[in-house]
Amino acid sequence: MPDGLPRNVLPSDGFVIVAKHDCPTCTLVEPVMQSLDRAGPLAVITQDDPSFPSGVGTVIDDHDLQRSFQLKVETVPTLIRFKGGREVERTVGWDRAEWTRLAGAAAAGDGLPAWQPGCGSRSVEPGVHETLVARYGDTGLKARTIAVGEWDDPIEACFERGWSDGLPVVPPTDDRILRMLGGTERKPDEIVGLIPPNLAPCTVEKVAINAVMAGCKPEYMPVVLGVLEAALDPLFVLHGLLCTTHFSGPLVIINGPAARAIGMNSGVNALGQGNRANATIGRALQLIVRNVGGGLPGGMDRATLGNPGKFTFCFAEDESDPDWEPLAQRRGIAAGKSAVTLFHGEGVNGFIDQKSRTPEELVRSLAMGLFGVGHPKLCLAGNAVLVLTPEHYKIFKDGGWNRRRIEDELRKALKRPGSELVRGAQGIAEGMPLSFADRMVDKFQPDGLLIVRAGGEAGLFSAIIGGWPGQSVRDECQAVTHEIR
Amino acid sequence: MNVALKLRDPTAETSPTRRARLAPPPSIAGKSVALMDIGKARGSEFIDRLEGHFRKAGVATRRYRKPTNTKVAPTDLLQKIAAENQLAVIALSD
Numbered sequence: 001m002p003d004g005l006p007r008n009v010l011p012s013d014g015f016v017i018v019a020k021h022d023c024p025t026c027t028l029v030e031p032v033m034q035s036l037d038r039a040g041p042l043a044v045i046t047q048d049d050p051s052f053p054s055g056v057g058t059v060i061d062d063h064d065l066q067r068s069f070q071l072k073v074e075t076v077p078t079l080i081r082f083k084g085g086r087e088v089e090r091t092v093g094w095d096r097a098e099w100t101r102l103a104g105a106a107a108a109g110d111g112l113p114a115w116q117p118g119c120g121s122r123s124v125e126p127g128v129h130e131t132l133v134a135r136y137g138d139t140g141l142k143a144r145t146i147a148v149g150e151w152d153d154p155i156e157a158c159f160e161r162g163w164s165d166g167l168p169v170v171p172p173t174d175d176r177i178l179r180m181l182g183g184t185e186r187k188p189d190e191i192v193g194l195i196p197p198n199l200a201p202c203t204v205e206k207v208a209i210n211a212v213m214a215g216c217k218p219e220y221m222p223v224v225l226g227v228l229e230a231a232l233d234p235l236f237v238l239h240g241l242l243c244t245t246h247f248s249g250p251l252v253i254i255n256g257p258a259a260r261a262i263g264m265n266s267g268v269n270a271l272g273q274g275n276r277a278n279a280t281i282g283r284a285l286q287l288i289v290r291n292v293g294g295g296l297p298g299g300m301d302r303a304t305l306g307n308p309g310k311f312t313f314c315f316a317e318d319e320s321d322p323d324w325e326p327l328a329q330r331r332g333i334a335a336g337k338s339a340v341t342l343f344h345g346e347g348v349n350g351f352i353d354q355k356s357r358t359p360e361e362l363v364r365s366l367a368m369g370l371f372g373v374g375h376p377k378l379c380l381a382g383n384a385v386l387v388l389t390p391e392h393y394k395i396f397k398d399g400g401w402n403r404r405r406i407e408d409e410l411r412k413a414l415k416r417p418g419s420e421l422v423r424g425a426q427g428i429a430e431g432m433p434l435s436f437a438d439r440m441v442d443k444f445q446p447d448g449l450l451i452v453r454a455g456g457e458a459g460l461f462s463a464i465i466g467g468w469p470g471q472s473v474r475d476e477c478q479a480v481t482h483e484i485r
Numbered sequence: 486m487n488v489a490l491k492l493r494d495p496t497a498e499t500s501p502t503r504r505a506r507l508a509p510p511p512s513i514a515g516k517s518v519a520l521m522d523i524g525k526a527r528g529s530e531f532i533d534r535l536e537g538h539f540r541k542a543g544v545a546t547r548r549y550r551k552p553t554n555t556k557v558a559p560t561d562l563l564q565k566i567a568a569e570n571q572l573a574v575i576a577l578s579d
Contacts, residue, residue, distance in 0.1 A: 143493040146502055150489035161504070163495055172493045200497030209495040291495040 009060060012085040014041025015103055018068055019077045021049035023119035026077045029094050030054070032109040039106035047076065047122045068123040069132040075118040079103065093118035127179060134174035141174060142189060143205060158213070163291055165283065165311055169213035180208040183218030184225060192225060193232035195293030196239035197300040202228070202292045207284075210291055214284035214312075219262050220277055223340070224284045226484035227252050227314075230342045231285060233480045240470050240477070241344050242295045247307045248468040251345030251385065252282050252314035253452055255328035256338030258484050259316035266316040268456035271348055271387065271463060282314030307347035318390070318453040325403040327452045331481040338484040343385055343450060344468035344477075349373075353392070354460040359399035362392060363406065366462065367413035371443055373466040377421045377431035379441045383448030383471045383479070386410075387463035389455035406451060414443040445474045510572065517545045519566045519573035524554030531576050 010016055017033055019026035034055040036042045043058040047068055050061040062068050071080065075092035081102050082088065091098040094116045099107035123132055133139055148157045154171035158164055170176065181188055181204070188205035195202045204225070211224050231238050231250055241248060254264055265275035273279065289295040297303065303310070319326045328339035351369040356362035366386065373384045388396075388406075396406055418436035425431055432441060448471065455463075470477045494502070510516065518539055522528045532548065539546045549566055551558045566573055 141493060143495075144498055144502060145491040146494055147488040148490040148492060150487045152489070154490050154492065157492070171490070172495055173490065174493065177493055195497075198497060198499070200499070202497075206495065206497075209493050213495055287495070292497050294497065294499075 011041030020047040021052035130178035131175040183221030198294040210287040215280040230482040247346035249310040253341040258338035264316035266318040270454040282312030343479040383467035385465040516571040519570040522550040
């Protein structure tokens with residue numbers, strides 16, 4: 001007899017049938033169940049209606065599905081033969097030959113068709129199985145449990161323990177965590193990496209817990225794991241980004257089929273609110289840094305002002321135009337693969353140009369806007385992301401310019417005479433060292449301007465997302481792009 | 486506590502599950518202490534005695550009283566206490 005099942009209810013030597021009234025095959029074999037009950041010890045475990053089947057002596061109400069779960073039932077009806085308290089055989093659905101082989105002539109079901117497939121057990125319906133594992137099984141989860149009293153609000157309990165970024169989190173219960181872990185094939189105890197600032201080991205299970213709290217769906221897990229692995233790339237310098245007094249935080253850009261599969265937004269309001277995947281994937285990364293890494297505002301996070309993107313800052317690139325080379329491919333990822341690019345982003349600066357009609361006009365105009373990143377007189381002091389919207393991109397496309405051409409022309413347009421930029425020039429103390437006075441100076445590092453397409457169809461705007469001064473040390477700190485496994 | 490729900494810890498589990506109380510201040514010199522009468526019988530006598538001890542020690546105090554001992558203090562009273570003081574004594578009696 002399986003553990004947890006009352007021995008005095010199920011026959012040690014006899015038959016158990018698991019059924020539900022909602023299953024046409026179960027109702028079809030109701031006369032067979034009655035016949036088996038007359039023939040010998042039988043218990044019917046009924047999942048949805050204690051009055052079903054009629055005419056059977058022992059009917060066990062299994063609304064809570066505990067018995068179905070413990071018997072590992074996947075299909076109803078399931079006929080199980082017990083001998084000496086142990087299961088010796090089972091068959092699923094209705095198959096006269098099988099039923100009579102197990103139970104003899106009493107299971108012949110005269111007048112019934114010879115065969116009819118069964119239905120899914122309620123215990124394996126989506127989301128139900130994980131709840132049953134959490135209630136009656138071994139979750140295998142290793143994180144310690146935190147008890148919440150019956151009169152306490154679990155969301156408030158999460159706030160009080162400091163697990164929140166200031167917005168409510170989804171309480172991380174076992175069933176939710178198990179469902180989240182179902183979104184990845186990676187083992188829960190696999191260590192993804194060490195999370196700064198405390199360099200605490202972070203398992204896949206801890207990622208799942210924080211993803212639950214962020215509001216992720218299980219199918220986001222591969223992306224969340226990919227984002228975290230990219231963030232832990234030493235070249236991204238997550239520790240420094242967390243500690244900085246600057247505005248910046250991680251900006252997440254997703255490319256490839258994964259973004260489309262989970263319904264990420266790359267269109268209207270792509271940088272704003274309203275899309276669950278965009279909102280929660282970026283938030284999951286921040287919660288992992290906060291909870292696992294211990295990176296708390298006012299603690300190791302020393303941002304003077306921060307920016308709203310430190311709640312979450314994540315979007316997908318619009319890859320609908322086959323002429324456009326997506327950001328991830330530009331950065332070395334094979335076409336058709338999913339990838340995450342992480343950038344140290346300070347926030348969105350809206351760029352308006354409703355008058356340019358040629359690529360040449362627009363590139364000069366964009367360069368003027370891009371010079372403002374950080375400070376108009378500072379160069380090589382931080383990079384930028386340029387988010388081209390459809391209407392601005394159309395000007396380039398109509399002019400025959402592809403990504404590479406736009407990049408080349410912007411690079412040329414983003415040079416300025418050092419004499420205009422050095423400290424004190426134009427009556428402004430801020431600026432480049434005097435040693436730059438006699439040369440042309442690039443605004444950004446050679447590959448420091450990342451161009452990505454996103455946004456709604458209407459609006460001759462684009463967005464400039466400034467970077468982080470830490471990027472000025474190019475060999476030590478850059479945007480990173482990783483394939484999502 | 487009757488446990489209704491168990492959550493899994495999202496942190497690195499480097500601190501105890503039982504949250505530590507706030508550490509007492511190294512000194513109460515220069516601080517203002519709220520004396521909160523929760524409305525139980527003879528609570529005011531107890532508060533009077535505490536007030537006297539604080540006065541002798543040169544510590545400023547402010548008196549507050551809950552409207553009724555049967556309900557938790559109203560939020561505006563708690564906010565007022567927090568705004569005007571650095572420490573609070575919530576006095577029981579009987």
